[in-house]
Amino acid sequence: MKVVISRTILFIIFVLALLAPESYLLAAGNLLIKNATILPVSGPPIPGGEVLIIDGIIKQIGKNLSAPAGARVIEASGKYLIPGIIDTHTHLALSGTNEGTDAITPEVRMADVINADDPAIFTALTGGVTMVHTMHGSANVIGGVNVVLKLKWGQPSEKLVVKEAFPTLKFALGENVKQSNRVLLPGRPQRYPATRMGANAIIRRELLRAKDYMTQWERYEKLKNSKNPPRNLLPPRKDLRLETLADLLRGKLYARTHAYVATEMVEFLRLAKEFGFKVAALEHAWEAYKITDELLAAGVGISVFIDSWAYKMEAAEGIAYNAAYCTRRGILVSINSDSSERVRRLFNEAGKAVKYGLTQDEALKMITINAARQLGVDHLVGSIEVGKQADLALFDQHPMSAYTRCEMTIIEGDVYFDRQQILKNREEAAARKGGN
């Protein structure tokens, strides 16, 4: 009897397998990409190159590779294969961006509000983007804890989170936090801080409070672990706001601060030194070209626009040479979109840097390996190397050309965007419509 049941089950599975579309029979994450011009970023271009991907990992790069049974083969002659684009500053795939009611809200976490259904994920994929740093907004001085996502469109939110990335805390300075562009309604009080002085002071105040909080806990732990702990020993009150800041001071979190003008960047770097916390990158950093010495001394990189400027006073000295000049000075630069629209043409934004002094290779690095380094995931992604995760993008022309178009976007060996497939679907839909 038992044998009969298992045979029946096997038969059903076999029939189902036959009925299933071809793609389901292919093992996920197994691909062979053939005849592409590979721009590995970590080395020189490989014309007519092939990349073999097994279980989502790049297994081999070379020529005349053979695909194991069940692996999909992608013919890419005439096309350019690059590492998946990484956007170091976005707000996409979130169901909330700003907890702006208070100037200090480090207790909020973007990982709690991931919206895996945000169409911006698909939009980003159409531009070759595979990974984003999705952040709290800049409405307040200390925002929330950010999250890094892989854009696995269609998968549940927990599958998107990149746990290996640096945990980062959003800070913001300048016009947004002092609310200088906000219309004050009668009866609505002005929020503190309203100046750059206040913004700096409030960060110092909160970090001193966090230090104090840490001391309280240390005292408690010491007493608790002493030979004769007091009988009525009570722990200090848990404060999630200060707990997050304590993690920053313990080095478990990295700061990423929205900053525009030179002075606020210099002062933030001083605060970092004063309190001994780590800064992963400065966001926007429009006046970085004025303080390259200070950035080099602090070893802090920048995540910037290429030329989106003059939309507010503090962006009025944002020059398109910023990214190129800072790169030349040895600063780690990435180009970000900060937009659910610009994200799909981040490669065009990087390409503009060529006009302002970078080579095409250097420009491409700003949206791949440099971005990966700033997010702490350069050991996993950001270049096409054996052993790295197969996050890739295929372009019909050199990705730094204005005439290029993204053809395919791959995450861990799975195709998440395929332009040819979309065109085919459209044709079929049109034919169905025509047939009616």
Next chain:
Amino acid sequence: MFVRKIISSSRVQQLLIFLLIYGLNLQLISRPLPESFCSNQESQEEASDLMAIVNVRIIPVAGPEIPSGTILIEKERIKALGSNLEIPSGLRKIDGRGLTAYPGMIDSFSSLGLVEISGVSATVDNRETGRLNPQVKAIEALKYDSMHIPIARANGIVAAMVAPSGGLIAGQSTLVKLDGWTNREMVIRESLALVVELPGIRGGRRGFMGIGGQEPAVSTEKALSELKELFNKSRMYEKRREAAARNLLLPRPDFDETSHCLLPVVKGELPVIFAVHSDKDILQVIKFVQEEKIKAIFYQVEQGFKVAEEISRAGIPCIMGSLYGLPPVWEDGYDSLFLNPGLLNKAGVKIAFSSSSSSAAKDLPYHAAKAVAFGLDRLEALKAVTIYPAEIFGVDKLMGSLEPGKLANIVLADGDLLELGTRIEKVFIEGREVDLNNRYTELLERFKKREEEK
């Protein structure tokens, strides 16, 4: 009397004599300067009205490419161009080896000179309050020394239509060259067109958190019937004013600003630029334009590709909005904005690209290149930033291509004009070489000094 008194006073006489002698001396001293400080060749250049760009690859847009040739410029115009051009000796020669000459680009819709820093209202002059503003003219607020103009110029843009925005009737746009010491010196066409903004596909503009929003969007039907009424009112106003001029017994209507300012439109002298978006709205506006017998230009037309044949048949040119946007409707497909220019062009619609911006006006060529990536022919893309806008604006006899007799609006580039990495080496506007320094280069140079001082 008073003047004579002053001159007759001996002190003033002495001063006048002193000034006369000193002035003559200065002239005597200054005269030899050019010879002693400058080379012989350059002094000859000044004497000549001619200038030649030699050994340059020429993309005239109007005709076939010249792999290596000469452009001869006389004063503000192109005198001749070709591969075997005989040029007189002694004129200023610019070596164009390794460079390509293109006609200067025209930005077909911008806010250059009207919006300096978009977030600082004190520097924003493109959006008048209220819904009906046919009386406002972009030229009258144009900041000729805007920091964005030299940046656009350094990317090869030599002229721009500058347009107001907002409301139903936004105001009158202007066509300017990107060179001049005053706003008036920049004028090509003082009033180019009346800008009318019809509701967007997603509905009207909403304010942020209930602040700064416009009134709820009216439908396009309603907006067009409102326009029809205004146009009729203007026609009637003119008729009654004329009748009253002939017959003193007839009542003369009081001055009405809107009717007065709409007169050139209803007479068919001033074109209307319709910012129109959906396929249905486009069809409605085509009908409206035909009924009203007005000259029309379409702007934005995000769903134009769905009714390309109809637009083509109506012969209405289309200015593309910024391609830095998302499709207005998800169902149009992720690439609809990028496909739109190519599909319109294929259907025979005359298209032109625009930056629709001031701070990003320099990106004009990249919008055109984006459309090429999605099917638009390369030469057509180039035409859509040069000769097509010139034709749409009725200035194609003056600019838009490199041809003898046209204004010498020439860009010398080190590569493809629409390519991201291309650098613009020289720009000539009406035969004059313009300064390519701008806020980007000036700030860079200023702060580079810190590094150099070490």
